[in-house]
Amino acid sequence: MSPEPRHQALLSVRGLGVFRPGPGGEVAALRDIDLDLQPQECLGIVGESGCGKTQLLHALMGLQSGNVRLAGSVRFRGEELLGASAQRLALVRGRRLALVFQDALSALNPYLRIATQMTEGARAQLGLSRRAAWQRAATLLESLQIDAPARRLRQYPHELSGGMRQRVLIAMALMCEPDVLLLDEPTTALDVTVQAQVLAVLRELRARSGVAMIFVTHDLGVLAAIADRVAVMYAGRIVEQAAAAHLYATPRHPYTAGLLHSMPRLDTPLDTRLSTIPGQPPRSGATSTGCAFAPRCPLAHERCTQLPVLRCADNQFPANGTVACHYDGPAQGLREIWP
């Protein structure tokens, strides 16, 4: 069913599902997620809030809350992480996979100095001395364009600005030189100028160290600036996955087309209204047997009561990506479905 990895992927996810207890039985927050992350690649994941993006990242790190059940498989360099022992997971966290959290203020411990929080992981994982860890933290902060890093390290989170806190979180994730950096909406809470700064910092980081990234956001515009490949999520599933350039040029899923269509563009006349996708995403926990996007989809059809499987978007060029939609007409047709 799922395509086998062509060569050894750094991180390989198969059939990942996240289930949490609800009032009437288990509710799936995520279902049938297949992903591959190649070394040095940046994979973007995009979707509306509540579609399970954050759950996905937490599940990859084994950070889901206690009452949640996971299914499927998450392999890092062939080693299974799902259901691995706490000791094993602790070795992977921070050192192999590092996560940059969404809300920088609440993700930092308000009671501890920046230095303590940045160095404790590296000291525990790599056995660095206090001085060496401190030195590394200062260097990292400096490389993320934070001025006077020595002073920042002595401060508490509430004494930093929002952009600075976000960069501290990124630096913190880089302390153990991880192989994969997971970024959960790292730019969402920031001003546009700071957003651009952080993106520049991340791009520069990729160029320098070649760290692989999974970049989660709800903003396709941000992904255009950094991602090699983009996966679109809707209601806990991946509905389309393709190389970034390809996905932006010829979306294969009506939802992706809608997202692209609702982005403000420089070449549209100023007096046209920004278009939106009408309707609401299904509430998490709503169960439907068919395509979850069908209620909002202009192309909805009888066949959409059947769940569409992820298939090659273009049979002639299988590498161009996959899509989960019954529509198999010309891709150009999707351009016109949104008003």
Add this chain to the structure above:
Amino acid sequence: MSAPVAVAERRPRRELWRRLCARRSTRAALLTLGLIVLAAVLVPWLSPYDYSSPSWTHIFTAPTWAGGQVFGTDALGRDLLVRVMWGCRISLLVGLVASVVSVVIGVLWGATAGYLGGRTDALLMRSVDVLYSVPFIPLVIVLNVLFGRHLVLVFIGIGAVSWLDIARIVRGQTLAICSREYVDAARALGVRTPAMICRHVVPNIMGIVIVYATLTVPAVILFEALLSFLGLGVQAPLASLGSLVADGASEMQSNPYLLIIPSILLALIVLCLNHLGDALRDALDPHEP
């Protein structure tokens, strides 16, 4: 996520009741409390014994089914069942009246401070701060000694000291509500202050006030019991649960039931009320399913 809130807003009272009764322990607490109230009302009325007249032939009868003296009798041969039920009456009455007093004072004080703000707020809340440092149990003890042991005095004394918490909470809530945009919007539309307080402030603080009132009742009952235990509450021969515990404590070597029965009833009433307060808070909290 938003569904339970929406339902709660549509039919607030019924929804609250449903959530409250969802747990078995809450239903048990309600039932127990109801039975105690019923017994406190009915038993002294129906029983052939009364709480004050001594019966020298029945001194220290252990609990027995004979003659319906299921709780036994005390050092003066008085029926413990009737005395305990009188004690429950007093405790519940004190709890209720004093809580109402403290809620009224607390809400008015806190809402005024929070709504008017500025200097009035500073003055009112500073006085609450000062009153927090006043050792109140000793002060009420002194009050009781000075003015003789009127039950009314116990009511007022306790009610007047337990409003501080409520005042603080209500002020905080009022401040939070007044900073919301819909209040600004209403003000911009020319809604006047009294209407504003009635329509926007009071309904929004009612939930938390009810919770705290429910938790004030047991605290007040314990306070009254403490005073009566020290011999400063109700006048003999009338009994309250506190004075019954004190009487029982002096006889516990030979007749432990005199201590144990009133202790259990006191603990039971307070336990049920505490549990109800907790359950109410949970039911009003939109985070809990």
Add this chain to the structure above:
Amino acid sequence: MARFLLRRLLSALPTLLVIATLAFALLHLTPGGPFDSDRTLVAQIQRAIEARYHLDEPVWRQYLRYLNDLAHGDLGPSFTYRDTSVNQIIAQGLPIDLAIGGCAIGFALLVGGAIGLGAASRPGSLRDRLPMTLAMIGISVPSFVIAPLLILIFAMRLHWLPSGDWVGGSWRHLLLPSLALALPYTAFIARIVRASALDVMGNAHIRTARAKGLGDTAVLLRHALRPTLMPLVSYLGPALASVLTGSIVIEQVFGLPGVGRFFIGGALNRDYTLVMGLTLLYGALIIVGNFVVDLCYAWLDPRVRLNR
């Protein structure tokens, strides 16, 4: 820091003044005086006694005189315990209260904290529900009910520990009173710690700590413990105050010669200076308790700054 200390000290003074005035007014504006009940006294002797304690002066002069003495640290002579000053009574009784209260708070913190953390580590399990049910009962049973029950069980039936007959400096005599005083607070602290720990463990920064690959112990000790303690600290202020007043009852039950017993005796006998002195003592201790709580807050939480 020094400025903060000074400010707090200065703001405590008006509070104490309010307490003193309130107590003074209550005592003096109600009918009756300390020596009224002694009918055996000849009128002349009564007048002489009243003159000796300045009770014949107008109330406002008595008030000013009292404040003046107070400013010099003198709480005046006791009316009922002849030839004993209130200062002496406090010096005698307070150590006992502090010993019982200190033991009770210490016990409540250690045991209640441990129970609360244990319950929070497995929410919904038996380890959570059983102790929390007990804690619910615990906060509903006042110490004046627990105290006689403890005496009944441990002193009268099992004969393990003494119930009364105070002997100075004996820890065996302090055990039951401290325990009776401690149990309700233990239950309360267990509930607070459990709720707070559950709240904190759901915080985002705990997840960050786990994402760094820290072990459970490190996460708990370094990241979860401090925020868990914060609500406990703010509870401790009022708790310290109510432990003090709670010891009034405990002393009564166990026959301990602490200040609480003198207080009840003083109140019943209209011993003006004794009641006022002890009320001020309680007030001062409450103020000190709140002050310590504020210091703890500032020490634990870097966001709280003392120099406001």
